[in-house]
Amino acid sequence: MAKRLIPCLNRVLIEKIIPPSKTSAGILLPESTSKLNSGKVVAVGPGHHDREGKLIPVSVKEGDTVLLPEYGGTEVKLDDKEYHLFRDDDILGTLHE
Amino acid sequence: MAKRLIPCLNRVLIEKIIPPSKTSAGILLPESTSKLNSGKVVAVGPGHHDREGKLIPVSVKEGDTVLLPEYGGTEVKLDDKEYHLFRDDDILGTLHE
Amino acid sequence: MAKRLIPCLNRVLIEKIIPPSKTSAGILLPESTSKLNSGKVVAVGPGHHDREGKLIPVSVKEGDTVLLPEYGGTEVKLDDKEYHLFRDDDILGTLHE
Amino acid sequence: MAKRLIPCLNRVLIEKIIPPSKTSAGILLPESTSKLNSGKVVAVGPGHHDREGKLIPVSVKEGDTVLLPEYGGTEVKLDDKEYHLFRDDDILGTLHE
Amino acid sequence: MAKRLIPCLNRVLIEKIIPPSKTSAGILLPESTSKLNSGKVVAVGPGHHDREGKLIPVSVKEGDTVLLPEYGGTEVKLDDKEYHLFRDDDILGTLHE
Amino acid sequence: MAKRLIPCLNRVLIEKIIPPSKTSAGILLPESTSKLNSGKVVAVGPGHHDREGKLIPVSVKEGDTVLLPEYGGTEVKLDDKEYHLFRDDDILGTLHE
Amino acid sequence: MAKRLIPCLNRVLIEKIIPPSKTSAGILLPESTSKLNSGKVVAVGPGHHDREGKLIPVSVKEGDTVLLPEYGGTEVKLDDKEYHLFRDDDILGTLHE
Numbered sequence: 001m002a003k004r005l006i007p008c009l010n011r012v013l014i015e016k017i018i019p020p021s022k023t024s025a026g027i028l029l030p031e032s033t034s035k036l037n038s039g040k041v042v043a044v045g046p047g048h049h050d051r052e053g054k055l056i057p058v059s060v061k062e063g064d065t066v067l068l069p070e071y072g073g074t075e076v077k078l079d080d081k082e083y084h085l086f087r088d089d090d091i092l093g094t095l096h097e
Numbered sequence: 098m099a100k101r102l103i104p105c106l107n108r109v110l111i112e113k114i115i116p117p118s119k120t121s122a123g124i125l126l127p128e129s130t131s132k133l134n135s136g137k138v139v140a141v142g143p144g145h146h147d148r149e150g151k152l153i154p155v156s157v158k159e160g161d162t163v164l165l166p167e168y169g170g171t172e173v174k175l176d177d178k179e180y181h182l183f184r185d186d187d188i189l190g191t192l193h194e
Numbered sequence: 195m196a197k198r199l200i201p202c203l204n205r206v207l208i209e210k211i212i213p214p215s216k217t218s219a220g221i222l223l224p225e226s227t228s229k230l231n232s233g234k235v236v237a238v239g240p241g242h243h244d245r246e247g248k249l250i251p252v253s254v255k256e257g258d259t260v261l262l263p264e265y266g267g268t269e270v271k272l273d274d275k276e277y278h279l280f281r282d283d284d285i286l287g288t289l290h291e
Numbered sequence: 292m293a294k295r296l297i298p299c300l301n302r303v304l305i306e307k308i309i310p311p312s313k314t315s316a317g318i319l320l321p322e323s324t325s326k327l328n329s330g331k332v333v334a335v336g337p338g339h340h341d342r343e344g345k346l347i348p349v350s351v352k353e354g355d356t357v358l359l360p361e362y363g364g365t366e367v368k369l370d371d372k373e374y375h376l377f378r379d380d381d382i383l384g385t386l387h388e
Numbered sequence: 389m390a391k392r393l394i395p396c397l398n399r400v401l402i403e404k405i406i407p408p409s410k411t412s413a414g415i416l417l418p419e420s421t422s423k424l425n426s427g428k429v430v431a432v433g434p435g436h437h438d439r440e441g442k443l444i445p446v447s448v449k450e451g452d453t454v455l456l457p458e459y460g461g462t463e464v465k466l467d468d469k470e471y472h473l474f475r476d477d478d479i480l481g482t483l484h485e
Numbered sequence: 486m487a488k489r490l491i492p493c494l495n496r497v498l499i500e501k502i503i504p505p506s507k508t509s510a511g512i513l514l515p516e517s518t519s520k521l522n523s524g525k526v527v528a529v530g531p532g533h534h535d536r537e538g539k540l541i542p543v544s545v546k547e548g549d550t551v552l553l554p555e556y557g558g559t560e561v562k563l564d565d566k567e568y569h570l571f572r573d574d575d576i577l578g579t580l581h582e
Numbered sequence: 583m584a585k586r587l588i589p590c591l592n593r594v595l596i597e598k599i600i601p602p603s604k605t606s607a608g609i610l611l612p613e614s615t616s617k618l619n620s621g622k623v624v625a626v627g628p629g630h631h632d633r634e635g636k637l638i639p640v641s642v643k644e645g646d647t648v649l650l651p652e653y654g655g656t657e658v659k660l661d662d663k664e665y666h667l668f669r670d671d672d673i674l675g676t677l678h679e
Contacts, residue, residue: 003133005164007190008156036294036368045190046156051245051536053151054344059299059337067296067367074189076164077133085189092365092376093298093336100230102261104287105253142287143253148342148439150248171286173261174230182286197424199455201481202447239481240447245633247442268480270455271424279480327488327562342633345538350493350531358490358561383559383570384492384530391618393649395675396641433675434641439536441636462674464649465618473674521585521659539635544590544628552587552658577656577667578589578627 003078007045010058010088013076014039014066037068038095042083058088067092100175104142107155107185110173111136111163134165135192139180155185164189197272201239204252204282207270208233208260231262232289236277252282261286294369298336301349301379304367305330305357328359329386333374349379358383391466395433398446398476401464402427402454425456426483430471446476455480488563492530495543495573498561499524499551522553523580527568543573552577585660589627592640592670595658596621596648619650620677624665640670649674 007013016039022028041064047057060066069092073084104110113136119125138161144154157163166189170181201207213229216222235258241251254260263286267278298304307330313319332355338348351357360383364375395401407423410416429452435445448454457480461472492498501524507513526549532542545551554577558569589595601617604610623646629639642648651674655666 002194004193005190006193008163008188009186011190013190043190049147049153050340050344051148051342052344053147053149053153056340056344066299069365074166076189089300091299092302092367093296093304096295096297097293099291101290102287103290105260105285106283108287110287140287146244146250148245150244150246150250171263173286196485198484199481200484202454202479203477205480207481237481243438243444245439247438247440247444268457270480341534341538342536343538347534347538357493360559380494382493383496383561384490384498387489387491388487390679392678393675394678396648396673397671399674401675431675437632437638439633441632441634441638462651464674535631535635536633537635541631541635551590554656574591576590577593577658578587578595578625581586581588582584 005043005076005078005083007043007085009045010048010056011045011085012041012058012060012066012088012091013043014068014073014084014086015042016068016082016084017065036095037070038065039068039084040065044088047088060088060091060094065095067095102140102173102175102180104140104182106142107145107153108142108182109138109155109157109163109185109188110140111165111170111181111183112139113165113179113181114162133192134167135162136165136181137162141185144185157185157188157191162192164192199237199270199272199277201237201279203239204242204250205239205279206235206252206254206260206282206285207237208262208267208278208280209236210262210276210278211259230289231264232259233262233278234259238282241282254282254285254288259289261289296334296367296369296374298334298376300336301339301347302336302376303332303349303351303357303379303382304334305359305364305375305377306333307359307373307375308356327386328361329356330359330375331356335379338379351379351382351385356386358386393431393464393466393471395431395473397433398436398444399433399473400429400446400448400454400476400479401431402456402461402472402474403430404456404470404472405453424483425458426453427456427472428453432476435476448476448479448482453483455483490528490561490563490568492528492570494530495533495541496530496570497526497543497545497551497573497576498528499553499558499569499571500527501553501567501569502550521580522555523550524553524569525550529573532573545573545576545579550580552580587625587658587660587665589625589667591627592630592638593627593667594623594640594642594648594670594673595625596650596655596666596668597624598650598664598666599647618677619652620647621650621666622647626670629670642670642673642676647677649677 019035041060044058047055050056073086076083116132138157141155144152147153170183173180210233235254238252241249244250267280270277310326332351335349338346341347364377367374404427429448432446435443438444461474464471504520526545526547529543532540535541558571561568598621623642623644626640629637632638655668658665
């Protein structure tokens, strides 16, 4: 039975996207091609309470592709698959084709 | 008579789960298999007051299996059994099969 | 006339419990037996004002047995008896048989 | 398909304006001519929640020309084009001809 | 004409009590006898405004005997008499016979 | 076309006043004459949101002569003219003849 | 025309009182006589906004004699006269004969 993690408070569980080293036609991409530090949102927490006790929901949702900061995030291994936990306010933005 | 601890404010009493070193069939697991730092919630505090004085209850409950951060937590021995006290907002998430 | 101290704001006056070195039958306890850093609540302050000016009462009461953090607390000697003053939010929890 | 980034919370995506090294008539500008650290707003986040949970929108909008602080900002490469992400409250002002 | 000081905000003017070195019968007290760092409240400020602008009065009053922290306090000499100014929330408690 | 800067949030654009080195009658002023670090307000931002989301306007206005702190402020060159950007709460006061 | 300074926000303009070195009868006072670090309030700012946006007026007024902390304050020279600017909450108290 696979393990599932529901993040607490305003944490977001993300599976990092490994940038392709080759084009779809199989051509090796030069090292310098920009590599976006991005990932897929797998699960989100309920949000956090502001000082008035109101629940502020997380600003991204399951399935979003998000741009991640260079540093930070907590590594989590579930059934030998690697994920990262970020706080909602550390996520830089959502990526759209 | 066993000692029971009711945590104060938003603290959570947790009994750590020792990851199995063998499979259920008795086969030794390689060292590298991912070891989740997790535990069972034994008792929770009443929660903490936000700045408006409202009581924000703890986000996990007794019986939950939770994912713990690598560091932190206060070790507590009750009747020679080892527990750990964490603040609610240090708990990373709840684990579900 | 004994001196009595009423703590200010959210402070709690505690008399530390010295863990027994022998069992009730007089047998010396091994050094390693877990020694709980606990104490008896002797007096509590009125509580502190949250940002809205509302009074948040102290979460423990006179007579409670409480679990104390390893460090912290201010030593106070009243009539040659030793007490410790802790802030309410430093107390880890209440102990119950 | 070009990648588009929608910044989270009160972040602002900016394309820096490279100050001209020549006048429109082609004359080389002396090194000392003042070089404004400015840029064009490409996209803005929804804003951030204040302590009351109210959403405070970002104070600049798409298309604005803004004056940037000397330091700070996160570099982001989208389809090999360079952008910078700034927090709304780090932007110094809007420039108008 | 003696100088009088009315403390500002939540400050408290205190005259320290010098612990007796002899018993009332004139017997020298051993050095080790506990010396309480205490004092008499001479004047109190009006209190301070919480974040909502409400005035939170000082928690001790003129004439109270108070227990002082080991460190802190601002020394003030008025007409060659020595006093100390403490913030209300630094005062540990009130002493009662 | 001259460039105009509208400061963001509670920033204030100031043109520093260079203290005269001679009296109006042309007499050289001694070095030691007090030199006020002052300036003219050229433009002000809309103000900043307090924690309740209310807009707190800037406390000085265009045309005011203001006293500036010894340090701080961000230098900004617009069309080779030098200005300084200060945060409203860093400005010491307004000067009046 | 003398320059006048109206402090911003919760700042207070103070002219320090130089403690007399002789008694009124002209007798030299010993070095050790207590020298109060005090001053006269010359002008006060409008006050500062609390988090709710409400204006909290300054707690001292023009003409008050105030006790100043040993350190702090910004020196300001207006028409060769020396003043000091203090924040309201740094002023220790008001002095009354």
